[in-house]
Amino acid sequence: MSIDFHKLRVAEVKRETPDAVSVRFELPEELREAFKFRAGQHLTFRREIGGEELRRNYSVCVSPSEGMLKIGVKKIAGGAFSGWVNDMLKAGDVMDVMAPHGSFCWAFDETARREYAAFAGGSGITPVLSLLKTALAMEPHSRFTLFYGNRNSPGVMFLEEIAGLKDRYLDRLSVFHFLEEEEEEIELFNGRLDRTKVEEVLSTVVRPQNVDAFFICGPGPMMDAVEEALIAKGVDKPRILIERFTTGPLSAAQAAAARALEEKAAGLKMSVTLNGRRVQVAFDPEKHSILDNVRGAGLPAPFACKGGVCATCRAKVTAGEVSMKVNYGLSEQELAEGYVLTCQATPLTEGVALTYDA
Numbered sequence: 119m120s121i122d123f124h125k126l127r128v129a130e131v132k133r134e135t136p137d138a139v140s141v142r143f144e145l146p147e148e149l150r151e152a153f154k155f156r157a158g159q160h161l162t163f164r165r166e167i168g169g170e171e172l173r174r175n176y177s178v179c180v181s182p183s184e185g186m187l188k189i190g191v192k193k194i195a196g197g198a199f200s201g202w203v204n205d206m207l208k209a210g211d212v213m214d215v216m217a218p219h220g221s222f223c224w225a226f227d228e229t230a231r232r233e234y235a236a237f238a239g240g241s242g243i244t245p246v247l248s249l250l251k252t253a254l255a256m257e258p259h260s261r262f263t264l265f266y267g268n269r270n271s272p273g274v275m276f277l278e279e280i281a282g283l284k285d286r287y288l289d290r291l292s293v294f295h296f297l298e299e300e301e302e303e304i305e306l307f308n309g310r311l312d313r314t315k316v317e318e319v320l321s322t323v324v325r326p327q328n329v330d331a332f333f334i335c336g337p338g339p340m341m342d343a344v345e346e347a348l349i350a351k352g353v354d355k356p357r358i359l360i361e362r363f364t365t366g367p368l369s370a371a372q373a374a375a376a377r378a379l380e381e382k383a384a385g386l387k388m389s390v391t392l393n394g395r396r397v398q399v400a401f402d403p404e405k406h407s408i409l410d411n412v413r414g415a416g417l418p419a420p421f422a423c424k425g426g427v428c429a430t431c432r433a434k435v436t437a438g439e440v441s442m443k444v445n446y447g448l449s450e451q452e453l454a455e456g457y458v459l460t461c462q463a464t465p466l467t468e469g470v471a472l473t474y475d476a
C-alpha cells in the first residue's frame with residue numbers, strides 16, 4: 119500500500135440527505151493508476167482543522183466500472199472532519215488523499231451465478247453500494263438482496279439511486295428498507311435492525327445456506343446483531359464480510375492488560391522498514407503502540423483511525439512476535455500472512471522485524 123498523500127481536486131459536492139453529501143473527485147491521467155480501487159475499499163483523507171491534523175477514512179460509493187471516484191460523508195454529531203466536509207467543502211477545493219485501500223472486498227467473477235445479501239445501516243451503505251453495483255454489473259447471473267436500516271426516509275442516503283438500480287435490475291436486486299421512526303404496513307420493516315428482526319429476515323426473506331457472501335456495514339450494535347444471527351444460523355466466517363467505521367473503548371480489564379504488556383515491552387528493539395528505509399526503534403511504553411513509536415522515530419508510518427478498524431497502519435511482521443489490543447480491520451488470511459495493525463500492536467519479543475512495504 120502506498121503511504122503517500124496525493125492532491126485531488128473536488129469535482130462536485132452533492133447533498134444526498136440533510137446531513138450527508140457525496141463528493142466526487144477529478145482524476146487526472148497521471149493519478150488514474152494510483153487511484154484504481156476494488157469495490158468496498160476506502161480512502162484516507164488528511165486535513166488540518168483547528169490547528170490539529172485530522173485523518174479520516176471514507177468509503178468509495180461507486181463501482182470501479184463507473185470510471186469515477188466518489189465517496190459519501192455523513193455528518194456525525196461533534197465530528198470535526200465530517201462537519202467540515204458537509205458544511206464547507208465545495209467544487210474546486212483540493213484535498214490530501216491516500217490511494218484506495220481496505221479488504222472489505224470480494225472476488226467477483228463474470229461467469230459466477232451467486233447470491234449476495236447485505237445489511238447496511240446509515241452511512242454504512244457507502245461501501246455496500248459499491249459492492250452491490252459491482253456485483254450486478256460484473257456478474258450478470260447473480261442476485262443481490264439489500265437490507266437497509268435508517269431512522270427515517272429523509273435520512274436515507276442514495277435513496278433515488280437505489281430505486282433506479284432496482285428498476286434496472288428488476289429480477290436480480292431486492293431492496294428492503296427498515297425505518298425506526300416511520301410505520302410501514304408490514305411490521306417486519308418497522309424499527310431497528312436488531313437481532314430479532316435479523317433472525318426474522320433470515321427465516322423469511324433469504325435462505326442463509328444459499329447466500330455466497332453477506333456484506334455488513336453500519337452501527338456497531340447492528341453489525342454485532344447480524345453477525346451473531348448469521349453464526350447462529352450456521353453461516354461460516356468466510357461468507358461474512360464486515361466493515362467497521364468505529365469501535366467502542368476497551369473495558370477496564372482489557373485496558374489494564376494492554377498497559378501491562380506495554381510496560382513489559384519497554385526497551386525491546388524493533389527493526390522497521392518503510393519505503394525501503396530501515397530503522398531500529400526501542401519500544402517506549404509512553405507512546406503506547408508500535409505505530410506511535412515508529413512515527414516518533416521519524417518514519418512517516420501511515421494511519422487514520424488509530425482504533426484498529428481501518429487497517430491503514432497495516433504492516434507485516436517478518437520476525438518476532440507482537441500482540442494486538444483489538445483487530446477489526448484484518449481478515450483471517452491477512453493475520454495468517456503475518457500482518458498486524460501497528461496502531462494496536464505491542465512487541466512481545468526482542469528483535470521484532472516488520473515492514474510497511476509488504
Ligand code: FES
Nearest residue numbers: 422424427429461
Ligand atoms: S490506523 Fe486504523 S487500524 Fe490502525
